[in-house]
Amino acid sequence: MKLLDLSDYNRAAKTYWNSMVAAGAVVFVWAVVCCLSLTQIQSGELAAFVLFAVVASAHPIRIPNTKSSFTAGDVFTFLALMTLGVPAAVLVGIVDVFVSSRRTSKRITNWIAAPAIMAGTVLISGNVFYFALRRYAGISTYPLGNSVIRTGYLIACLALLALTHYFVNGFAVSTIYALKDRQSLITLWRRGYLWTWWSFFASALAAAVSYSAISRVGWGYALLGFPIVAATFATYKVYFERGNTKTHEAEELSRLHLATVEALATAIDAKDQTTHCHVRRMQIYAEGLGKLLKLSEAELAALKAGALLHDVGKLAVPDHILNKPGTLTPAEFEKTKIHTIVGAEILSRCNFPYPVLPIVRHHHEHWDGSGYPDGLKGEQIPITARVLSVIDCFDSVQEDRPFRAGMSRQQAIALLNDGAGLRYDPRIVDLFVANLPEFEAHIAAQGLADQIHISTPRNPIVPSRDETNSLSENRSFAAYNQIRNAHREVYALYEIARTFGSSLEVENTLSVLVDRVGHIVPFDTCVVYLFDEAQGHARATLTVGVNAEVMRGRCIAPGEGATGFALANRRAVNRIHPGLDFHPTEPLQHNYRSMAALPLFKEDRLLGALSIYSMTLGEYSDDQIRLLETMTRLASDALANAMNHARAESNALTDSLTGLPNARSLQVRFDEEVARAQRTGRPFQVIMLDLDNFKIVNDTFGHKVGDRMLHEVAHLVHAQLREYDFLARYAGDEFVALVPDVPPNQVEELRERIERIVSSFCIDVRGQGQARVGISVGASLFGVDGETLDQLLIAADRAMYRAKSTHKSSIFAASEPPSTISEQSSKSSMITRAVN
16 A cells, blocks of 8 residues: 555646645745754743644534534644744644544545645734734734733734634645535635634634733633633534534435435346446546536436446336347437437436436437437537536447457547547547546556456356355355346347347258357357257267367267266256266376266257256256256257257158159259359269169069169269269169269279169069069260250260160069060060969
8 A cells, every 4th residue: 555645646736736746745844943042931832732733733623514613722732823933833733633633534635635734824913913913903022922912902902813824724725625526616615614704813812811811810811721622623523523523414314315316226227238337437436527528426426326326217128129239220329319318207206316217318419410319419418418428438339248349448449539529529539538437547556457358258158166155255246247147048038039039941941059158158178969860869960179189979868877867867967977978098188176977868859959068067056957957948949949950851852762852952053063064164973874674574573563663773873972972863773973073984894883783783672573673774974965964964865775675685484484584675564474
């Protein structure tokens, strides 16, 4: 802690303080040097006056409704002035003020400045007193000592002494506060020191009575009068202390009212993700800027209240509009505008003694008249509303909100300068920016500067148990954070439901789920498992974070580990060691401290599970699990819809008999291959495949064997193609393949290989023999034989029938006796049965 804390003093106040202290120090040294020449008796009198002053100043009397106090020590200062001279009075006055300031203030700066100012005050008023004695009473004795003076002259000169003392000391002290608080000197002096005049005159009168007694009857009898003076001041002290008690009670009640308003206003602002410190900083900016503009006391009070209550009307604006991540629609923006009118209507019932309503109603008016709600322009806008619009913009744009990141200080200043003359009063903007370092120093001194960017969009909505414990260290902020988080939770769930509702892709749904979980709770690893009913286990389909590569593709059966327990019992698992989910041999890069697993299911259908792992949290809180359960319910509905959509889409593009893509899927893939060929300049082949003798198989062995033959041949042909080639069932017993980057000679090799494989394949039909088919293959080249699918299919079909005309296939229809089935042409067929 600094010995002299002048952090709340501006440059002018510091300069004045230093000047007063330096001047007071010079006067003090001068007084000490002069008092060294006092006689022994005079030194004893000085010591007595100092002692009396210490006793009197140890019991200062605070004047109600002011920062001023007085003591009976002024009586002894005036007595020392008359009996011992100005230097002795200076020392008594310094001791008196130093002791009393120690009782009324805890600041060392006041302990130093008050005696220094008193030294200068006594020096000036003392010389005025002796000048008046010489000029008007013809008394040149210095000091007076025990000289007898006519009472009228003494009282008149002491009255002039008290008046000078009153004005010099009052204005000297008021100047410090006026410079420090940027207030009018006359206004501050009138409010704090005007009514203290009577204390100085009372002290002067008491000094006159005491001096007359000393000069006429001596010190012994005069001392008998001091108890009367002490009793008088004691009476005043009791009276003023009662007044101060009443004043303190009223001030405390007013402070409690203001604190209640501040707490409720901040709770309302939390709905808009506004931090408590934003309101406190606004008050500092408003008060400082208001004083620079020399606003009245009522306007300053209105600014302080307006800083708290200007957005109270946002209670009428839905959360999803206030915190929408993106540009508002015209209708949404119109809805936000009502907060100024609603706020003014709410506060109109409060009957504020200062003009708060104009601030609340007009703080969104623009200097050029383009604002709302009344379209006021220029000086038509109340100056308090113009002040608030500037400081609200500057501070609020630096805070992170769910819909945007906070600006830097320089960006916020640039925004104000760009809006000067359009949105904001240019004079107020210039004044604010010029004095911004001073305001920020005051904010930093109160510990409010570090609270900017407190709430980032990516921060978890619900803190962990560990974080909740740390928040308990500052309950005043924790309460507001809870309110803000509650509104963020509602909006997050709204956004999640809206996003899930528009997602019909499984992968997209899973990605949205993981992303939104990251906004809700902290994790180091997140894994989404999808359950495969056919296989009986869940596979890690999406993994994010630490160890993602290790976990990708891992399978967990229901009942296996923590995640398996969630799958088997369809309920959340928490406060369980994450090691249960991993085999000791798994090469994890880091170990986890906590985990939570939640099942994904829709009615009776098990869909999968969500597991999150943390390396830092001790455990996930009940609030976090509650919110995750809500989210997984929404995700389960979306995931079930996405799976159903994927199944329907797959059925629409897949041939149910062979499992190959169908003709619709062929058109989609053909368009993709055309785009690739045009982009790369490399053509592709369209291959038409038609089964030979397939009708004979159907007629001879039945359609079940025919369906089986189609299925098996489809897989035989597909096995001869490359991984990135495409094969579809086109119609009936016809297949089409799209084969990129294959020269004609390799196409011929592929044709021969397919014909050979298919011709050698047969299906044993019990009691009927073997079913066989052949296959004819024709190809066309994109860009040569055509450019559309129809053109290329016609060309490939012609090539295929040319090949078919050269084929002669047979099938043995029965094993007892064996039959020979041959096709004579592509358009007709016959059955030849040979009997052994």
